[in-house]
Amino acid sequence: MTDFPLTLTRLRFECVAETPLRLGGVRAGNNLRGALVDVMRRATCPYSVPAVAGVSSVPDPEHVAICPVCWLVAANEKPGVERRGYVLTPPLYLPETLAPGQRFTFHLTLVGEAQRYLPYFVLAVPEMGSIGVGSKRGRFRLRRIVSETLNGIEEEVLAEGETVIHPPRYSITHADVMERVDRALQTWRGQGIRELNVVFLTPLRLVWNDHLVKTPDFAIFFARMLERLDELAIQFSGSERRPYEERIHLQDLALQVRMIENDTHWIEVASGSSRTGRPTWISGLIGTARYGAPIEVWRELLPWLIWGEMVQVGKDTVKGNGVFRLVI
Known part of the structure; x- marks a missing residue:
């Protein structure tokens, strides 16, 4: 796309x-x-x-x-x-x-x-x-x-001390994302396996096949992120659904990414609800995972990872969950 x-x-x-x-x-x-x-x-x-x-x-x-x-x-x-x-x-x-x-x-x-x-x-x-x-x-x-x-x-x-709102002239677009991809790839000279750290800063709460995922499996993480991005684009930007062949191609690439080191752990966090009066769980993974893949794989996956940094991933993103940062 x-x-x-x-x-x-x-x-x-x-x-x-x-x-x-x-x-x-x-x-x-x-x-x-x-x-x-x-x-x-x-x-x-x-x-x-x-x-x-x-x-x-x-x-x-x-x-x-x-x-x-x-x-x-x-x-x-x-x-x-x-x-x-x-x-x-x-x-x-x-x-x-x-x-x-x-x-x-x-x-x-x-x-x-x-x-x-x-x-x-x-x-x-x-x-x-x-x-x-x-x-x-x-x-x-x-x-x-x-x-x-x-x-x-x-x-x-x-501005501080003012009451007048100045609507921003610039929004973030896919062209901006691709510019950042180009800058990132310039730091990766040559071919071979390249490593990427993903730092999960707030709880990452993923569900796969009706079960909580308690390890940072890259393919699951990427699949949920791509699904979220596509649904946001359809609902709020009038996008057509991503072609099936492209989605499968990206998911196959994600399967080529290997976890090299896992320094994440699961934390239990509950939040109160004024609407229901009952606690809800917003637990998830935090920490750092290091992944490796050929640079050709990263070249196609990086745009969606950068989008994911901005919209977050997993459950409860409106409550601050799913914040992650890429360290290239």
Whole structure:
């Protein structure tokens, strides 16, 4: 698929804690996502709090067509089929509790047509900070928002101390991904087997044949990532389904990748649900795996691995799971 139609807007939210802030370590993504959705529900969608708004709990089709909150929770209607059009990348390498004045960042990536909802996300984050996040409702202040691209271009979407949003002019495209592939391959001169490290920074939770996968099998990891990318492109960028022959070709290439070293381990993580009142498991693999394959194999797989870095992979990506980085 030489002309992959997916586009992304990746936003970096730069924040500072105002009170002791317990983001929860590996639960930080889940805590931030819960606060984000709560704010958007109350501020944007009367059907989310019908008892307060005095409206029916069943939204009409016209409302659903334009409401970002109804769109945000649409994936609950067909679990595993519908994908959400945003990805949350939580703060990494932070202590359990942030002291007042300590800075942190997190990212939201909007996919395809979901980019039209950018103002709703931008407006919701300062409100999240004032209401509070985490077990003790620690508060933070949004300093500024920056849009990032793969080639190093940064655009200030919301400057510190301002209230005017400046929509970014540039989004991430397949051409940007291929430029990064070319730069990466330039560091691999000559032929033969080349090694690639994949660092799983937040829990990687993969399911294969109805079972949790507790080792970083590359073929399974790649198959789930390619499936996710294709479904996102179909749902949010109007893409046609990837030709069967191409999908099989890529999967056959992935089977040629061999694990050289596995330094990952499984961690058990539970998250609370304000909707069900019951905990849900967001456990998964973290750590580093090293893989080897001929450079001709990597040349075809790298574009999709780079896309995967940006949209994450596996279960619970909207809660911050599935963040990984390539070390070439």
